[in-house]
Amino acid sequence: MRSVNRASKLTIAMSVGVAAALGLSACGGAGGSSASGGDDEVNVLMVNNPQMVDLQKLTADSFTKDTGIKVNYTVLPENDVRAKISQEFSSQAGQYDVASLSNYEVPSYAANGWLSPLDDTVAASSDFDQSDILEPMTKALTGADGKLYAEPFYGESSFLMYRTDVFEKAGVTMPDNPTWQEVADLAAQVDGVEDGMKGICLRGQPGWGQIFAPLTTVVNTFGGTWFDENWDAEVDSPEFTEAVDFYVKLVQDHGESGAPQAGFTECLNNLQQGKVAMWYDATSAAGSLEADDSPVKGKIGYAAAPVVDTASSGWLYTWAWGIQKAGKNQDAAAKFVEWASSKEYEELVAEKIGWSSVPAGKRASTYDNPDYQAAAAPFYQQTEDAITSADPDNPGVQPRPAPGIQFVAVPEFADMATQVSQDVSAAIAGKQTVEEALSTGQGLAEKVSEKYQK
Known part of the structure; x- marks a missing residue:
């Protein structure tokens, strides 16, 4: 474990580093939606990967129908969405409540106070079952202060x-x-x-x-x-x-x-x-x-x-949901994250689209599910083994100054x-x-x- 001193120094350094990096990366992407005034809407900025496109199709008839919360999606290609998220979160504009972040961004965003911790909201929900999230994913999305700042949508090694x-x-x-x-x-x-x-x-x-x-x-x-x-x-x-x-x-x-x-x-x-x-x-x-x-x-x-x-x-990688600290709809955002990373959502995808499209790589229960095992028989065990053996804090033979396996999280x-x-x-x-x-x-x-x- 890092000492308190070392974690503090890293947090300060990352804060300075992000501010400098934004001068290079914060060019705005296309698209957007206005933040709502009430807590019956949530604005989500996300990458246009196939799993996210499925999410967009399934939201109205499931999440919105059950909660009454409307979800406004802005979907962009990866390079564009990273730039727009960087601009949005660094300025704490509050236009978007939730964004798709990777385990590369989460540590620095958390260090700068741009994310709302999820320990007392999503992670505290008994229905969500945080203990079912694969440990390497939880660790990768935890800040230097020990708080959880994002929940995985899907993961890979x-x-x-x-x-x-x-x-x-x-x-x-x-x-x-x-x-x-x-x-x-x-x-x-x-x-x-x-x-x-x-x-x-x-x-x-x-x-x-x-x-x-x-x-x-x-x-x-x-x-x-x-x-x-x-x-x-x-x-x-x-x-x-x-x-x-x-x-x-x-x-x-x-x-x-x-x-x-x-x-x-x-x-x-x-x-x-x-x-x-x-x-x-x-x-x-x-x-x-x-x-x-x-x-x-x-x-x-x-x-x-x-x-x-x-x-x-x-390696270890995940697209995960982070809630902007300046977001105006914190309660609705937490409910959305809880649903989008839940067992319930995976079962919905399996029912409506098929097990092969389930956003896997994040829950132990997925790899224990006989239906998923049958659909992913050639590779599911190797995938789970790869993810669970990944250690972002100790990926090599020597101590590192920052976490990350295929990247350095600064x-x-x-x-x-x-x-x-x-x-x-x-x-x-x-x-x-x-x-x-x-x-x-x-x-x-x-x-x-x-x-x-x-």
Whole structure:
């Protein structure tokens, strides 16, 4: 656990950091709705992911019908919604009562007093059953003061996906808990087993949430870190360099065509279309791979995130509901959050749409449900294991100054890591060396270090 001193210093540093970061990120998105004067409405600002679109369709005939509370949704693409939420919450404008936040934003928003704690509202409801929320999710959405500031809508970790039929054809076996060296060896053996098929797909597209989502987990398990516990930058350390060099060479030798531009969507398409035999990425991809219209349905195996020096290495991510402290409809907002993250809502989705569309990854009871187990049989256990083994406070081999597995939960990380990612992507393309990329990255990280060490 952090000492009180350390938590206080981190809170102060994060407060300063968010204010500085907003100058870069707070460009307004399109759309919006006026806040209501009464507590019979709630204004929700959220990302346009499929699970949120389902929520929008189901609200009127369930939540509003039962409570009399009207929900006004503003739905935007991820980059746009992050910018609009940043602007809205930093100014405490009060136009929106609830927003979809990730576990990246919640710690800094909580530190700045922009969120209403949920301990005495949503979490206190016996119907909600906070104890059913998977512990890593609760921890990831808890502030440095020990209070809960958001409830998960759905969550994910990461694991390794592979074509079982291709592995059988090549005469090789995937371990349940592979090491990265085993994965590299397997990638070489299945590369070319079928015409036009490469061994593995790994993100190479620039962006802190693109290439550095999987790559930072590789860095962690190789023994590296962005910062040590004293905020000293470690981007050009031997461990960080070894991890990035391994990743880059694996992609260059056995990775997908067009790797420097490949992100989540491109890798998903590559695996579905038979262009790669393996893919390391988000557990949420399994639903698409096992969908009725997927050409690889029933042909995919799922193994734990590969490791080197750590017991596990899967990331932890959630889209969660946070209530703006300046929101005018606090009671209605709490009732909405309680409903949207509830067992009741998951059962509603199962009934109206199907178990495969349930926003999972957050409740133990979901993974105990026989109906969900049947619908998600190929991957549900591996997903639950990945999420429950994730530890945002201790993702590597050394103490960290801030939580986070595939990111560092401070506002400066997004801009810094995005700049470093551009150079690493260029290294994959052969335009510069890994050492050159990380030397530049070290300079960027040192600027962040100086700020927090003060």
